[in-house]
Amino acid sequence: MLNIGDIVLDLNPGEKSQDRMNTFLVIGISNTSDSMTAACISPEVDRYNSGQFTESISSIDIDTGSLKGDCIVLVDKMMSVSSEHYEKVASLKKEKLDKILRLFSHYAVYSHYLSRLDNRRTSGSNIPPSGKVLDENDLFNMVDASLDMWLTAGRFHDEFEKSFAEFLDLRYVLAVNSGSSANLLALSALTSHRLGEDRLKKGDEVITVAAAFPTTIAPIVQNGLIPVFVDVVPGTYNIDPEQIENAISKRTKAIFLAHTLGNPFDIDKVLQIRDKYRLFLIEDNCDALGSRYNAKGSNEKYTGTFGDIATFSFYPAHHITMGEGGAVATNDSRLNKIMLSIRDWGRDCWCPTGKDNTCGQRFSQQHGQLPVGYDHKYVYSHLGYNLKITDWQAAIGLSQLQKLPMFIEKRKENFKLLHDGLKPFKDYLILPSASDKSDAAWFGFPITVKQNNKFDKNKLVSFLEKNNIGTRQLFAGNILRQPVFLNSEIKMRIGNSEFLLSNNLVESDYKMMPNTDITMSSTFWIGIWPGLSQEKIEYLVRKFADFFNLH
Numbered sequence: 001m002l003n004i005g006d007i008v009l010d011l012n013p014g015e016k017s018q019d020r021m022n023t024f025l026v027i028g029i030s031n032t033s034d035s036m037t038a039a040c041i042s043p044e045v046d047r048y049n050s051g052q053f054t055e056s057i058s059s060i061d062i063d064t065g066s067l068k069g070d071c072i073v074l075v076d077k078m079m080s081v082s083s084e085h086y087e088k089v090a091s092l093k094k095e096k097l098d099k100i101l102r103l104f105s106h107y108a109v110y111s112h113y114l115s116r117l118d119n120r121r122t123s124g125s126n127i128p129p130s131g132k133v134l135d136e137n138d139l140f141n142m143v144d145a146s147l148d149m150w151l152t153a154g155r156f157h158d159e160f161e162k163s164f165a166e167f168l169d170l171r172y173v174l175a176v177n178s179g180s181s182a183n184l185l186a187l188s189a190l191t192s193h194r195l196g197e198d199r200l201k202k203g204d205e206v207i208t209v210a211a212a213f214p215t216t217i218a219p220i221v222q223n224g225l226i227p228v229f230v231d232v233v234p235g236t237y238n239i240d241p242e243q244i245e246n247a248i249s250k251r252t253k254a255i256f257l258a259h260t261l262g263n264p265f266d267i268d269k270v271l272q273i274r275d276k277y278r279l280f281l282i283e284d285n286c287d288a289l290g291s292r293y294n295a296k297g298s299n300e301k302y303t304g305t306f307g308d309i310a311t312f313s314f315y316p317a318h319h320i321t322m323g324e325g326g327a328v329a330t331n332d333s334r335l336n337k338i339m340l341s342i343r344d345w346g347r348d349c350w351c352p353t354g355k356d357n358t359c360g361q362r363f364s365q366q367h368g369q370l371p372v373g374y375d376h377k378y379v380y381s382h383l384g385y386n387l388k389i390t391d392w393q394a395a396i397g398l399s400q401l402q403k404l405p406m407f408i409e410k411r412k413e414n415f416k417l418l419h420d421g422l423k424p425f426k427d428y429l430i431l432p433s434a435s436d437k438s439d440a441a442w443f444g445f446p447i448t449v450k451q452n453n454k455f456d457k458n459k460l461v462s463f464l465e466k467n468n469i470g471t472r473q474l475f476a477g478n479i480l481r482q483p484v485f486l487n488s489e490i491k492m493r494i495g496n497s498e499f500l501l502s503n504n505l506v507e508s509d510y511k512m513m514p515n516t517d518i519t520m521s522s523t524f525w526i527g528i529w530p531g532l533s534q535e536k537i538e539y540l541v542r543k544f545a546d547f548f549n550l551h
């Protein structure tokens, strides 16, 4: 009787031996016959070592029996074996067998991946504005995470947080289940009692913009804080640096801004104001992973490393994906500890999933008015959430991280191609612009249609959509004009205005931010994501030319 993990020898090798191989590793059982599936084992280690689906074995991997010298298992070369014609000579240790069986799964997954490859390519002239770029390594990692059967945050999660922190050159990263959760977590952390006098209290103000993604603004309101809106600059779509100081009041405690569509905001100016007024700065870096900025007095660094906390999204449209996912990052151990607590139900304990008593004092401390020795695992220091990710998300995040440098380069390349291609239409279109101090890994390519008597944004957008070119709005456009603001009584300010209520705004209020309205009515963006080839970008440029020939 043979078992999975047994190494067997062909008793009558004769002609059927492949490549002089007569030793096999049993890797599969059959429900329908006595025979079992086995992978070939070759003594020619050097010959096969570079194969994708090979694993070398030596005597240290043997549990029982013996092996003649080092050899290599080829899981992409298989045979059928039975106890009648094959003799068991050894069996593999569990760890090595696990590794080889994972490789066997990868082989099956790879075949499946190859067979579907053609279906996955974006067909013909279809140009989505964003998309994910996955390869077999993402699939392998997902399969590995499944084979672990760990489910919650585990080894992939720990490795992702560590690798992502290394990439950013920051001390702490916490993975969360979306960019929106990251934003909620970052701002909630600033309200923690652990910050003492520095904490943000109800009624404190946070500077932001209204031409934004809604969940950059929502946490401000959700935490009982007051958003103070500042206008943006067409072309950069970032906060107008000259107007920030004007919006600051005695109650201002934080600045919370995205690097819009990957374009770094004026970090020098924002840092100068942050330092002058001793504010917190949260960088919503959800769209800007890989963008860099050369700030005064520091070397060029990634955006997301300048503020107190940075947030990231790994939704499929973003620079890397986990399906759903995100992260917060900081260099501040106090903020990291607060965010860990709020991310993980608000608990005081910091044990990773599946571990107990990391503090070594699980049953010997006294917290709040709880009895001495109350289990530290069930002590809560914040009103928290559960914003954690699963190990599948982390597994795919890790394999995506390997490709991030290539993704960043491709985004920059596509951006340049498109920018060069659309330059002839500059009389009609405001093309995106970045500061000389930045090197942006753009998320999308924003375009504003200048006022003219031939066409407007809607006309251009509908022409592009008809030609299979996907377009997107610059998120909320002007969030103050969105139903959610009109139907709620959100206390807010615009620039240096008095307090306003969102359901009471009048045209003269909106006029305080004219560029935000222009962004809403005249701006849209198209894709430059890494899945778009040069050919597609050229098609895109041709379609713009067609449009201008017609108008």
Ligand SMILES: Cc1ncc(COP(=O)(O)O)c(C=O)c1O
Binding pocket: 177, 178, 179, 180, 181, 183, 213, 215, 216, 258, 284, 286, 287, 312, 313, 314, 315, 325, 326
């Ligand atoms: C600037 C910005 N912040 C936050 C988010 C939210 O990220 P998620 O979709 O992962 O919740 C997005 C989403 O695209 C975004 O563009």
